[in-house]
Structure formats: C-alpha cells, structure tokens
Amino acid sequence: MVRRKSDAPGRLQEAAMALFVERGYDAVTVAEIAERAEMTKRSFFNHFADKREVMFASADALQARVLDVLAAAGDELGPLDAAVEAFATAAAAQVEGYPELARARRTIIDSSTDLQERDLLKMAAMTAAVADALTSRGTPRRDAAFAAQAATAVFTTAVEDWIRDPARGLADAIRDALGGLRGALAIGERDTGSPGARARHRPRG
Template identity: 40%
Template sequence: MPRWKPDARDRLVEAALDLFTEQGYDETTVAQIAERAELTRSTFFRHFSDKRELLSAGQEMLSGLLAEGIREAPAEATPLEAVAAGLARASAAMTDFNRGLGPRLHAAIDANEELRARNAMKSIGLAAAMADALRTRGVSDTAAQVAAELGVLAFGLGYRRWSDPSHDDTPGELATYTAAAFTELRAAAAELR
C-alpha cells in the first residue's frame, strides 16, 4: 500500500459509494472502505467519525456557500432572489466529481432507511443555514423558512437532474439545473393560491 496518495477524503467517499452500491450499506465495513480506497482505517477515521458521516461530507461547506450567497445578494433583492443567489453560489462550487457521485449517492440513500433519515437531517441543516442568512437580511421567520425550504428543494431537484447519467451528452453547469428547478418550484407554489 502506498504511503501517501492525494485526495484521501474524495477517495474514501467514492470507495464507500461503490461498496454501498455493490453490497449494500449495512454490509459494508469501514475496513472495506479503507481497503478499496487504498488507505488505512486510521486515515478513514482522520476524515470521518463513521461510515454514516460519509454521506453528509461537505454539508458544512454547502451550508456555508448557500448562506454566503444569500448574505451577499444585493440589498434590494427579495427573499427569493437572495435564495437564488445562494443556489448559484453553492452550485458553482460543485465539480464533475460531485456530478459523478450523484447516481451512486442517490441509490445508496434510496436503499437504506437510516441513510434516508440522515439525508432528511442534512436537508434540515441546509434549510436552517439559509433561513438564518435570510433573517439577517431582515426577512420574517416564516418567510425565511418557506424561502429556505424552497431553496433546499430546488438544490436537491437540480442536483438529481444534473447528476442523472442520461444528461451525459449536454450536462451543463449545476447552476443551470438549480435555477430551472427553483423557477419550476416557484411556479408550482404560485398555483397553490
């Protein structure tokens, strides 16, 4: 085993998703993940406290980017325009690596109740970060929460569409997908009147 290779965190995430897809989440051990990534168990534990944490890797960064985009939106931006700015900021940080993980990530989450619950908690955390950023702009609690939830739905829908392998010929940028999803959800919300 090589002493050091770059991108240990990304390699661990990718190895875990491969194993979750091949043999299931419950049947996959930390030792197997580390071995597949050509790393040691101690390297795994330097990056993650357990295998569940692999699937929320990057949540803090994503929450920070969403909130930063909202806070830096023009002062005259409406709450929904500020959320759109947050979506654009976070989407711009996603790479082809993130896109490639999408199908395996969704398959692993869809196949396991514990991971679905953890993913729901991740969504709650993203919405809380966005709502907090909106409140600092003077948006009321209720409006901030509704706008944030809409933003989380748009990010999730956009990411799922962007990472769908059927879009391989013209994937575009994630920002295009999240913006389209946000527009679609806003139109759907308007129909509820």
C-alpha cells in the first residue's frame, strides 16, 4: 500500500477509495475515478481490467512478495511455518505502516458483494500459489494444499486483529494467530498424542 505521486496504479486506487467512501462503490464509474486521479479512462484500463480490480493492486503485490520470500526461505521450517513466516515478512514490508488504509479498504470491500467475491477469488488464487510454492520445496501436494489454506486463514484472521488493534504490529499478530490456529485444532485432536489435546478432549468411541 506504499505509493508515490508518480505511481499511476496507486493514484487510481487512492482516487477510487476516496470516491467509494464518499458515494458508495456501486454509484462510482471508472470515468469518475480516472477524472479524480487526473488521468484518462483509457489509462485506467491500462492498469486494471475492471472497476473491481482497482481495489486489488495491493493484494496482487502482496502475493508476489509472499512468493518471493517463500522461494528464498531455507528448509529448516515445516510448510505451515514457512508459509506463515512468508506472510509475516511480506506483510511487514508492505502494509505494516498503513493500518488506516487497510481498514478503509476492508470497509469498502465489505460494503459490496461484488468486491467480497473478488476478494475471495484473490485469496483463493493466493492459497493455490502458496500451495504450489510449498510443493516446489518438496512438500507432498495434499499437505501443501492444507498448509497453504491454514496459512491463509491465519493471515486473514491476523489482518482483522491488526486493523482493530494496530499497536501490536501485523507480523506479531500473524504469529499469534498461528498459535491460535494450532490451539483451536488441537482441541479436537484424537490421534497425534498431544497431551494438551488429551487433557481437554475425551476421545470418542
């Protein structure tokens, strides 16, 4: 979400968010977004396929960064930890300083079914890309798919926590959420012999 004045996609996103907040997502046209950014409608479509995509430039950038970090990661971490650390590193670099922007973006997305659907599609693409990256590191495909889904769940939960309480920091919120996921799933754990799980949960059968 870092942007410079010379950054056309960033200017378009800023103009779009301002207009969406003022008048609602559905009421705003691409021509109006371009005008507010002092650009042409043609320039808008040079950068974004449709009105929705202007809200997801940062999501695409985050995905690229997560994959870069994951490709450079050593093999000392298991797949879930490696994926979660990639989210923490990428998010810390890209969005850590901009909780107000993240909150405004979340409010706009939540206001429109079209945007919620596109957001879910972007997160599904992110999950699939992370699963592919984990598979390339040698994780079996099925394990990679589950680890990627768990990592995405950790990340989206942590972003919500951080938007509510930015003081704690996003990277820390991500690591806290991973602990929360492990705790939540261990509650129902029957067969891996975790002592905590045994104490909390009587096995069936």
